[in-house]
Amino acid sequence: MVERDLWLGRRPLHLRLRFLQGESTGSYVTRLAARNLRPVEQLLASLGVGPMPVEPQYTEMYVSRYARERLANLSGCSVTELSLRLVSLRDEFLMPDGSADDWEWPWDARAGFIVQACSLCAASRGTRSPAWLILPDPWHVCLRHGRWTDNSRSLERPYIDLRDHPGVVRAQHRLNRVRKRLGYAAARWVEADALSVLTRAGYLEDPSRAREREWAVLAARVGEQRARPVAQSGMLARLAWDMSWLEERRRAGRLTAADSRAWLQRVGRQCGFLFHEPLAQWISGHHPLQHARQAGASGAGGTRETEVAGQGAAPLASLQDLTCLPWVRMPNEMDRLFL
Template sequence: MAEQRDEWLGRRRMHLRLRFLQGESTGSYVTRLAARNNRPAQEVLRSMGTGPVPVDPQYTEMYVSRYARERLATLAGYTVAEMQERLIGLRDEFLMPKNAKDDWEWPWDARAGYIVQACSLCAARRGTRSPAWLILPDPWQVCLRHRRWTDNSRSTRHPYIDLGELAEVVRAQQRLNRIRKRLGPAGRWVFADACSILVRSGYLEDPAETKQWGALAAELGEQRVRPLAQFSRLSLLTRDLAWLEVRRLNGVLGSTEYQDWLPRTTHRHGYRFTEPLTVWHRQHRPLRQGIPHLSSGEVPASVDVRRATGHALPSPLAPVEELTCLPWVRMPNSMDRLFL
């Protein structure tokens, strides 16, 4: 039987507010908020309702009830809307069921996304010296400010990979950022299709066998290094798919442009990409009517995006396996719980 709630708890803001980290998990935020105010996490949770003892946020995400979300917003000194905007795990789709006996839970498997360590320098700029954790749709993050690659490794010896001498990885992330800015939500499904094409092409060679990545693979492990070794190719594929997709969605893709795209792109990436690029090309023919509003995310309710494009609008933590329209759904080197 759950402990009775004390309705007077959690109705006053804690003394010290906490700055948000982009993409932070709810569990990480609650843990940091408690530390910021020099209080145990369990004590803060008791001000949010009733539930199990806290779990280290490096292992899973924390999910809360509507009641606990309201109490947490009050404790943090923000509105519920502000909290939802900054912490994906507090959005309605991730709330606990209304009939749940507890006000929070820490399931072994996060319902969506990967737990990825935040850049420690970014966390320090926001007032925390302890590790902070993000909940992301991919098992890695590139911090362009500090040139660091973090992932869902739990390594204390190598919590991040320094990109100071890996300029191609930095350029790849910059390229992906430009694509997402230009395509809006569609940028995510284009990236997912590029992942699927990469898998199908067989472009998954062992990084330990290449001179460029061999030393890093020997130090960190081949599986951890493989996404970095493939990242530049992945971004280039995404760029080429985006070139066609942005014209298609804006309704300005002509038949000549469409026909010329496949041989040009196949030549650029090599013969092993011929078959998956051909399949993708057939599934992305010019639209009779474009959807120019898609890049801003403001699509009229009357527009059936899936029917028109073959893709659904992505939710914030949707993995590439759910977003791609291609049949090869495994991500290159999926790293879920690889290092636990």
């Protein structure tokens, strides 16, 4: 084993770097090195010992506890702040104690998806090179600049301009209202179930054949896999909003069996007959509660009730991992690229 140089990585670099929300560790380390006019290999040498770096668009970088401390020193912030900013540096993602290396670039990210950051957001943080996020789902909507990015790694079309798809912006605002209504963790559960219902109903299974011409044009331009989640976003947000109405009342202990039946009839009629069966199955697993505390105490709501009460699921748990329904498939579960 190569010995560490304990004098390296003890002092901050001259130039600090502004964080990007949701950025991957590999992207941050690469940008930090470029900001200080250093090869990334030289910066990594200050963290300890390990393999050659990999381009951050391919996989995530994971570090040991020792390397995390050194990276915090170099970046000029505390370990607590660094772990808060870069999710892959949290304790659950650290390499095991006693590892021969201080960092690794596995063939695939252990959790989450590598998604390209909005280049305008990256530029506002002082970088002109592509930056990469590690997110629970394989897409990201930048409402500030009206851009949709995903995990396609396309250099020719790195983003989808949402000025051509205003319905997607409205859908994202609606999902944000769902999160405000239920809280982030519970809203993610509802969004996951809504996506599973869409899968079961076969909604816009092939966007190139959809009646809406804009989706057919988008599918021809960027491919059906990239177009599918964009095409589904409006119905996903609408369904999640309707489901959150029922879930909010259920958690508060104000939902009755009559309310559930009336809700199913109303929403099923609005969405179409293909949605009735999956929505009925979703309701069957979400029984009315006498009061909100009973769910956590007696487990009447199942594992999901307990986890939401206990701060929610893992930070990089995807929608397909969160749903209690059996039909989910990520709309553009594309290529988690291998080297």
